[in-house]
Amino acid sequence: MASNTNTINSLWGSLLIEELVRNNVIYFVISPGSRSTPLTLAIARHAQTQTTVCFDERAAAFHALGYARATGQPAVLVCTSGTAAANYYPAVIEAATDAVPLIILSADRPPELHQTGANQTIQQRHLYGRHVQWEFELPCPDFQIAPQMPLTTVDQVVYRARRAPGGPVHLNCQFREPLAPTDQTSIADMDGMFERDYLAPLQNWQARSTAYSHYGQSVTVPLAPDITHLAETLNQTQRGLLVVGQLAHKAEQQAVLTLAKQLNWPVFADIQSGLRLNSTLPTIVPYFDQLWLLENYQQWSVETVLQIGGRLISKRFLQWLTHHPPQQHIVIANNPERHDPAHTVSLRLEADLGHLMEPLLPQLHARGVETWVTELVNASQHIHSIVDQVLLSQSAINEPAIARLVSRQLPPGHGLYLANSMPIRDMDMYGAPEGNIKIVGCDRGTSGIEGAIAAAAGFAMGQQTPVTLLVGDLSLLHDLNSLAVLKSLAQPVIVIVINNDGGGIFSFLPVAQCDDVFEPYFGVPHDLTFKTASQMFTLDYYCPQTLADFTQVYTTALDHQCSAVIEVVTDRHKNLALHQTLQQQIVKELQPATIPV
Structure with missing residues (x-):
């Protein structure tokens, strides 16, 4: 003192x-x-x-x-x-x-x-x-x-x-x-x-160095009968689905991986789980959101959905869950919140995942990977090839390709923070699953676009590693003065700003058809770039013109190990058209596929 x-x-x-x-x-x-x-x-x-x-x-x-x-x-x-x-x-x-x-x-x-x-x-x-x-x-x-x-x-x-x-x-x-x-x-x-x-x-x-009052840690574990009931339900399920939302730390990730290997059900991992971009699980289905573009998969149903962690980004998952509710929808989370917008949850257990696994796993029957699970995995891998073909076969810079390249280029130990609106959605839908990323930061509690730079800087200090932030132009404008924090930060933050001159996500909504009001009230073009702002805060600045340029400057920024701004200028209308083209190609190539049985 x-x-x-x-x-x-x-x-x-x-x-x-x-x-x-x-x-x-x-x-x-x-x-x-x-x-x-x-x-x-x-x-x-x-x-x-x-x-x-x-x-x-x-x-x-x-x-x-x-x-x-x-x-x-x-x-x-x-x-x-x-x-x-x-x-x-x-x-x-x-x-x-x-x-x-x-x-x-x-x-x-x-x-x-x-x-x-x-x-x-x-x-x-x-x-x-x-x-x-x-x-x-x-x-x-x-x-x-x-x-x-x-x-x-x-x-x-x-x-x-x-x-x-x-x-x-x-x-x-x-x-x-x-x-x-x-x-x-x-x-x-x-x-x-x-x-x-x-x-x-x-x-x-x-005279000592400990706190005045010591509070013992409490661990939440369901009662034994509830755990037995959970195990019996999982054992009796012929067709089950493991859905993984936001996980707080690596211990939770490890608990989910252990459970997934025991169940051998298909795993639908949200970007917030930390498993979406780097998991080597044989049953993971990284592009599950894109499967629901196909009418056949929209009609697909399972007996049991076991959902672990927080909410998912995929809107299509919620729509599917609403229209084809499973016989059992089980949610396990470490908090008492309901998180049931579709009102389909039949069993909810509040538990610390690591402590739950100890009594649960011995009660589960071992099972192999079934044919219908393999078919789902293969369909996802087919989508993986289509995404590469459509996004990376052209030289022109585009938004989903930036997410894909970042997911592949990010070195081990380097953190990733995703701003809301399109950056987190593009990474969730199109990020490559063979990367090194294990911990992903994002603010999805209320999904606001403020504070993204500041949060990424805090994430870097907490992890004690460099961090890449993928952010939109409006979100960066919301938090522009936080660039001042980056120049003196102990850990570098590389800010990749997608500048499509306004609110790109609104182009995907029905209001985009309202030509008389869309641009001034929703698109809100600002005609601003971020070069001078980067210079004002003495940050390195790059503005690549092609995908090859982006790969090069991002590598340079990573090698320099200091905070920087990489401005990627895109067109909102072309971005919408590219997303539509990509989804149409996925439907075209996978449409003959039947629902896994």
């Missing part, structure tokens, strides 16, 4: 930060401000903290979110009073929806200044509504309050953020002036109480 604590504010600030560190919470994202001075000084002077300073609170929050996605551990957001904490809101909602741990330390004015018209004072209590796992109003530091109180409060904060399913927590910290330690004001002058007397109850805590 820092020794320069000659005011009660700075002492409490040091207690709070020291206890966070003792709980192994060490990454702090700070936005400059005055009221948060006691917190910022304590963080800056602590030998074990890691910090990033981000002047834009919205970007700071997404940066913390990206770090937490990569590590599974909460980052701490620190800001001043007023609207600063309100700018965290989009990322807080994303974290709450996607069960990502996050800790918010917002500084606040003291109670006597509230509702008085005092400057920079708003109602910060309950600021995030139901989107936090827990919140607490920390009183102004006071010698009449035992020093154990801020310590046990921090211990509760950390526990609530980590406790499954995880999510954001809010500690609103009120401070009276003076906010910074001064030579004129010392603890000895305040109420006649010396620091050593006030801290006397913490002698044992000061």
Whole structure:
């Protein structure tokens, strides 16, 4: 704990930060401000903290979110009073929806200044509504309050953020002036109480390096009868499907792989699972979404769907599930959320996957790969060849080919972050499954387009590896000032921006037929490029004109090992036509195929 604590504010600030560190919470994202001075000084002077300073609170929050996605551990957001904490809101909602741990330390004015018209004072209590796992109003530091109180409060904060399913927590910290330690004001002058007397109850805590209150970990495992019922259902199923949504970490991936090898059912792996781009499973069907382009497959049905993890990106999967619900739709997830938009779920188990496998696997019957499963895998492999033929046989640069090339070129240990709208969809549909990618970051809780650069930067810091971000032009414009973070980031982030001069995804929707309003209200062309912005933030910049150019400049950017912007200029109308051509070719070549039986 820092020794320069000659005011009660700075002492409490040091207690709070020291206890966070003792709980192994060490990454702090700070936005400059005055009221948060006691917190910022304590963080800056602590030998074990890691910090990033981000002047834009919205970007700071997404940066913390990206770090937490990569590590599974909460980052701490620190800001001043007023609207600063309100700018965290989009990322807080994303974290709450996607069960990502996050800790918010917002500084606040003291109670006597509230509702008085005092400057920079708003109602910060309950600021995030139901989107936090827990919140607490920390009183102004006071010698009449035992020093154990801020310590046990921090211990509760950390526990609530980590406790499954995880999510954001809010500690609103009120401070009276003076906010910074001064030579004129010392603890000895305040109420006649010396620091050593006030801290006397913490002698044992000061003598060790562990948290004041230890919270035991809880693991969620269903009751034995539920596990037996699950095993019996899976054993009795003749035609089953394993669907894998978002997985939080490698341990969950390994648990799913172990289960998949036991079941030998076809595996439909979403891009968020980390299995879509690199799995060598003999039963994986990477292009399952494209199979549903064919009428024959749209009529396909199975007895049991076993869905693990979060929601899937594929809209066609949801449509198929709605029109051909299985006899049993089983969902296993580590949170209590329903995630059942088609209302087909017949059994839901809340469980930690790794701990569930131990009692489940011995009860499952071993089975081989059946003919109908092989037919599905072969159909997917046929689509793989068609995608290469259509996308890579031309020199002209195109959006789905960029996703495909990135999935193949990304080196081992290099992270991938996908922005919403078209980038994540193109990678989910057309990414090559033979790459090195195991962990994929994305913000699909609410699928917003803000904060993409900041989140990718946080992801890079959490993984401690370089990261490639695939992002659209509007999304980059939303978060343009986060390019400032990249130039001083310890890990490089390569930003591949698909610039199709507007909202490309809307071209795929029925509203595109409304010629009188589409461009100004949905397409929203901006006529901007990103060269000068890259130069302003002193980032390397590339603008390839062909697919061969892209391959070369992307390789160069990877070799340089510094943050860069690669701008890929495309045409929205041509992009729509290419997607349609590709899908028509898939239907044409696979149409004679019958439904696997």
